Amino acid sequence: MANASPRIAAEVSDLVTGELLLDSEYHPILGGHTQGGIANHYPMTVLSLQGLGASADEILAFRDSWPRYRAHVRRDLNLQDRGKVNSDNWHEFLGQPEYLLEFRRVFLQELSDAASVPAYVVEVIHELRQALPMGLFHPLIRVSFACVHGDNRLIADGLAYMAIRYFDLYLAEQVFIGSSQHDANGQDMPWPENCWRHAHEHVQHIKLTKSIGGGSLRICEQLCAEPDVQAIAFGGGFTINDNNLQQCIQHISLMALRLYLNEPALTTLHGVTACQALADISLRAMNVVESRAGLVQLWRHYWVWLTGLYLEKGAPASLPTIDPLITGEINGHDWSNLAAGARQIPEVHLIKMVFSCKWLYENIEPNDMYKLAAVKILIERNAHPRSRYGLSAE
Numbered sequence: 001m002a003n004a005s006p007r008i009a010a011e012v013s014d015l016v017t018g019e020l021l022l023d024s025e026y027h028p029i030l031g032g033h034t035q036g037g038i039a040n041h042y043p044m045t046v047l048s049l050q051g052l053g054a055s056a057d058e059i060l061a062f063r064d065s066w067p068r069y070r071a072h073v074r075r076d077l078n079l080q081d082r083g084k085v086n087s088d089n090w091h092e093f094l095g096q097p098e099y100l101l102e103f104r105r106v107f108l109q110e111l112s113d114a115a116s117v118p119a120y121v122v123e124v125i126h127e128l129r130q131a132l133p134m135g136l137f138h139p140l141i142r143v144s145f146a147c148v149h150g151d152n153r154l155i156a157d158g159l160a161y162m163a164i165r166y167f168d169l170y171l172a173e174q175v176f177i178g179s180s181q182h183d184a185n186g187q188d189m190p191w192p193e194n195c196w197r198h199a200h201e202h203v204q205h206i207k208l209t210k211s212i213g214g215g216s217l218r219i220c221e222q223l224c225a226e227p228d229v230q231a232i233a234f235g236g237g238f239t240i241n242d243n244n245l246q247q248c249i250q251h252i253s254l255m256a257l258r259l260y261l262n263e264p265a266l267t268t269l270h271g272v273t274a275c276q277a278l279a280d281i282s283l284r285a286m287n288v289v290e291s292r293a294g295l296v297q298l299w300r301h302y303w304v305w306l307t308g309l310y311l312e313k314g315a316p317a318s319l320p321t322i323d324p325l326i327t328g329e330i331n332g333h334d335w336s337n338l339a340a341g342a343r344q345i346p347e348v349h350l351i352k353m354v355f356s357c358k359w360l361y362e363n364i365e366p367n368d369m370y371k372l373a374a375v376k377i378l379i380e381r382n383a384h385p386r387s388r389y390g391l392s393a394e
Contacts, residue, residue, distance in 0.1 A: 012056045019046055019063060020154055026070035027100070028142065028161040029135075032077045039138035041348040042066050043154075047145040048355040052339035065346055073100060081105055091127065094166035103160035111152040118284035119291045121147060124159050125281065126294035130168040133224065133305045136217055136267070137274030139165050141352075144277035147284060170301065171225040190237040191251045192303070196310055196319075198236035203315045206232060216267045216312055223308030224301075233307035240299050242292050248299060249279050250365050256306055257360070257369055258319035261376075261391060264384040268313070269353055271306055272373075276356035278302055279364055320391040322372055330368045330390060333375055335361070341378045349383035 020043050029037040042063075049059055073079045085093050085102035087110055093099045107124065114120035121143065125132070132140060143158035206228045212219055223229045240248045256275040260268040278298060285291040310316075322330060335358050342354035354374045361370040376385040 012050055012054065012059060015056050015059055016046055016050050016149070017151060019043075019059070020149065020151070023070075024153070024157045025072055025074070027073050027077060028139070028157070030070055032071035032073075032097070039135055040070055041138075041352075042070070044138075044142055044145050045348045045351050047149060048351045049343060051148065051355050052343055052351065052358070053336065054343050058343055062346060090163070094128070094163055095131075097164045100160055100164050103163045104156045107159040107163075108152060108156035111156055116285070116288055117152065117155070118147070118281070119288040121155065121159070121281060122285045122288075122291040122294045122298075125162065126297060128162050128166055129298055129301050130170045131162070131166040132298065132301045133169060133221060133274075134162075134165040134167055136270045137277065138270075140281075141273055141277040144280045147281060169221050169224040170230075170304070192238060192248070192255045193251070194236050195233065195238040196255070196307070196315075197317075199232045199307065199311065200315045200317050202232065202235070203311065206311070216265065216309075219312050220267060220305060220308045223311065224305055226308075229308050229311065230304050232311075233304045234300075240296055240303065242296055245282075245292070245296055245299065246286070248303075249282060252299070252303060252306070253279060253360050253364050254367060254369060255319070257357070257373060258321075259306070259310060259313065261369070261373060262316055262319050263313050264386065265313075266349075266384070267309055269349060269383060271309055272360075273352050273356045275302065275306075276360050280359065283363065318393055320388075320393065322368055323390055323392040326372075326390045327368065330372050330375060333371050335371075338371070338374045338378065342374070345378075345381055347383055350377055350381075353377060353383055 023040070023043045023046075026040060028040050030040050031037055045062065046059060049062060054062075071077055079098060079101050081101040083102070085099050085106055087106055090103065090106050093102070111117055111120060125140070125143065139158065139162035142161055143155065146154035146158040206226075208226050208228065210222075212222045212226075214222070253272075253275050256268075256271045260272050262268075282295050282299070285295065338354060339358060342351050345351070354377060357370040357374045361367065372390045376387065376389055377383060379385065379389060380387060
């Protein structure tokens with residue numbers, strides 16, 4: 001009935017749980033391919049919709065509009081759990097898609113036994129850190145959403161996705177610590193903004209060890225392994241350490257958002273949604289002492305990739321800020337209305353991006369740049385808005 005009231009929020013959660021468990025019978029890559037291919041966005045979008053306040057009716061409407069060309073892991077791909085992978089040897093099977101079900105079993109058992117689920121999640125992701133950007137961060141994003149939901153079966157799915165997509169993008173283990181003579185507590189510490197200014201000034205001196213080519217996604221993956229890129233990511237004295245981690249998350253999140261606003265694209269959009277995913281996982285484990293070192297390394301790896309993306313986008317001298325003339329208008333937008341607008345557009349990247357901006361605003365920093373990104377998306381009804389509405393030069 002047109003005038004029927006939406007079902008209550010508690011039912012949405014039950015509906016989402018059922019949909020995601022059903023979806024776990026399908027491969028996380030559409031078609032079942034793990035080298036390239038398009039990620040199955042369905043589970044992440046459903047969780048984004050719930051995070052944006054969707055009713056059960058809205059989630060069912062999205063489900064009914066979602067294309068059904070996913071590959072069933074057993075019927076279509078004939079995957080089986082032969083019991084070869086266990087908690088002691090799972091590292092030996094990384095990057096091998098045929099062991100998806102076995103990874104799920106191992107991670108689910110270890111999650112059930114873990115004293116702290118957030119700490120265990122960080123431990124596994126840290127083990128997989130050399131492949132953090134694989135699949136344009138979709139495995140990481142899926143793990144984050146599973147953690148938001150809280151079901152260990154879904155978290156195990158996400159970790160298994162990361163495991164089968166493993167590929168060492170950084171090639172050699174790097175410390176990525178940079179050098180700094182500044183106060184260990186972060187006062188007077190050079191922040192990412194200074195690092196990218198340094199990169200802009202010295203970009204012509206970057207020497208690559210091999211020919212870099214392909215699309216934006218592939219170029220960024222290749223740049224992760226370049227020593228000069230790794231070095232310039234921590235140039236000008238910038239570093240990420242245990243003492244300044246929370247401040248770095250705040251600064252880096254805004255840098256990712258401003259790079260997206262400077263040049264909206266598939267890679268820059270996922271730079272924001274990946275940053276939000278890593279921030280969410282980090283906040284959950286931040287108070288676990290044993291997780292801090294792993295989180296620092298994960299953020300160093302993410303920052304190297306984001307700096308590679310900044311270089312791939314031409315190392316702009318400055319990134320946009322909000323036009324002062326529009327500040328009041330942007331500030332006047334309510335997140336509930338922005339969320340409602342995003343739920344009305346059946347485009348997976350748009351839904352995810354607005355969810356990430358809302359989450360970053362509410363959990364990392366109430367900066368109106370996040371609202372501006374959502375407003376621009378909804379004005380153009382496009383995940384990659386091109387107008388300069390609301391922006392001014394730095």
